[in-house]
Amino acid sequence: MKVLVTGGAGFIGSNFVIYMLNKYPSYQIINVDALTYAGNLENLTAVQDNPNYTFAKGDIADSAFVEGLFQDGIDVVVNFAAESHVDRSILDPQIFTKTNVLGTQVLLDAAKKHEVKKFVQVSTDEVYGSLGETGLFTETTPLAPNSPYSASKAGGDLIVRAYHETYGMNVNITRCSNNYGPYQFPEKLIPLMIANALNDKQLPVYGDGLNIRDWLYVEDHCSAIDLVMHDGVSGEVYNIGGNNERTNIQIVKTILEQLGKPESLITYVQDRLGHDRRYGIDAAKITNELGWKPKYHFESGIKATIAWYLDNKEWWQRIQSGAYQEYYNRQYASRLGN
Numbered sequence: 412m413k414v415l416v417t418g419g420a421g422f423i424g425s426n427f428v429i430y431m432l433n434k435y436p437s438y439q440i441i442n443v444d445a446l447t448y449a450g451n452l453e454n455l456t457a458v459q460d461n462p463n464y465t466f467a468k469g470d471i472a473d474s475a476f477v478e479g480l481f482q483d484g485i486d487v488v489v490n491f492a493a494e495s496h497v498d499r500s501i502l503d504p505q506i507f508t509k510t511n512v513l514g515t516q517v518l519l520d521a522a523k524k525h526e527v528k529k530f531v532q533v534s535t536d537e538v539y540g541s542l543g544e545t546g547l548f549t550e551t552t553p554l555a556p557n558s559p560y561s562a563s564k565a566g567g568d569l570i571v572r573a574y575h576e577t578y579g580m581n582v583n584i585t586r587c588s589n590n591y592g593p594y595q596f597p598e599k600l601i602p603l604m605i606a607n608a609l610n611d612k613q614l615p616v617y618g619d620g621l622n623i624r625d626w627l628y629v630e631d632h633c634s635a636i637d638l639v640m641h642d643g644v645s646g647e648v649y650n651i652g653g654n655n656e657r658t659n660i661q662i663v664k665t666i667l668e669q670l671g672k673p674e675s676l677i678t679y680v681q682d683r684l685g686h687d688r689r690y691g692i693d694a695a696k697i698t699n700e701l702g703w704k705p706k707y708h709f710e711s712g713i714k715a716t717i718a719w720y721l722d723n724k725e726w727w728q729r730i731q732s733g734a735y736q737e738y739y740n741r742q743y744a745s746r747l748g749n
């Protein structure tokens with residue numbers, strides 16, 4: 412089986428590449444990644460010499476490049492490649508539409524032409540918008556994205572759906588809640604808070620800190636995609652979630668407590684524009700129909716994650732010393748009054 416994984420040098424993509432190479436020693440994994448700011452081949456050091464692993468650098472929105480990837484035959488495409496950070500989408504929305512919508516369509520066109528057996532679109536619960544205090548997102552919840560990021564993911568999902576309805580392509584869409592774990596870029600809540608706490612820097616909590624997210628350890632997301640890729644029913648959407656809702660402030664306090672750092676580092680700052688209040692996932696469909704079950708409880712997952720960031724300080728410190736600093740200042744300087 413030849414699997415083309417796009418965005419395999421990013422956080423979830425690299426965890427998936429490693430997961431698949433370990434689990435399926437006979438599969439060939441072709442990782443394609445544009446290596447933009449969030450893609451890092453160091454995430455894949457453990458598999459770089461594996462004979463079943465190959466890497467190609469390029470942009471999924473570049474048709475000529477993508478066409479070349481399919482020349483030797485591809486069985487399955489798993490599309491992780493995306494601009495994924497909501498705050499960046501508020502500052503610079505256009506690249507989100509290019510990669511997440513146009514990039515998905517370019518891939519679909521090549522997959523259709525070369526008759527791949529399955530196309531898995533890795534999406535997000537954010538396409539459903541925001542919940543009130545009760546209720547959960549199901550696969551039939553209407554799409555109501557609120558940020559340029561989630562709107563672009565919803566756009567990509569709709570094109571995937573259309574290629575199934577129009578051309579009969581065998582597709583699945585997965586919509587997962589917030590992931591955390593090793594190799595997450597330190598612009599997202601959990602790694603940013605770990606890194607800032609370790610550096611004794613202020614922890615910028617948006618608004619009242621009471622927004623709620625559902626958190627899933629990244630390996631559990633990988634196992635869900637593995638199941639969908641093999642057993643997903645053509646044309647179906649599968650929600651994936653951890654049944655683990657927390658307010659942001661709970662998350663931040665847990666991190667501080669585990670690192671033995673003071674709560675005085677917490678700094679409430681100006682809220683994110685259009686900030687979704689709550690996400691909650693009903694994962695009954697993938698559980699009942701495909702037999703998926705997460706392995707990690709939040710308590711063990713967050714401990715493993717914090718331990719990883721402690722062991723891999725060099726990794727995130729190097730990231731933070733580059734162009735990241737410019738982004739950080741743009742995002743936080745006025746909010747933090749620096």
Ligand SMILES: Cc1cn([C@H]2C[C@H](O)[C@@H](COP(=O)(O)OP(=O)(O)O[C@H]3O[C@H](C)C(=O)[C@H](O)[C@H]3O)O2)c(=O)[nH]c1=O
Pocket residue numbers: 495496497498534535536537587588589590598599600601603615616617618622623624659683
């Ligand atoms: C970076 C940051 C975030 N926050 C808040 C904003 C959110 O309420 C929450 C999580 O933020 P983060 O940017 O880590 O993740 P989401 O905006 O929920 O989106 C994430 O989860 C979904 C499923 C995806 O699909 C996105 O790709 C992924 O980035 O913490 C703060 O309070 N301070 C901060 O400095």
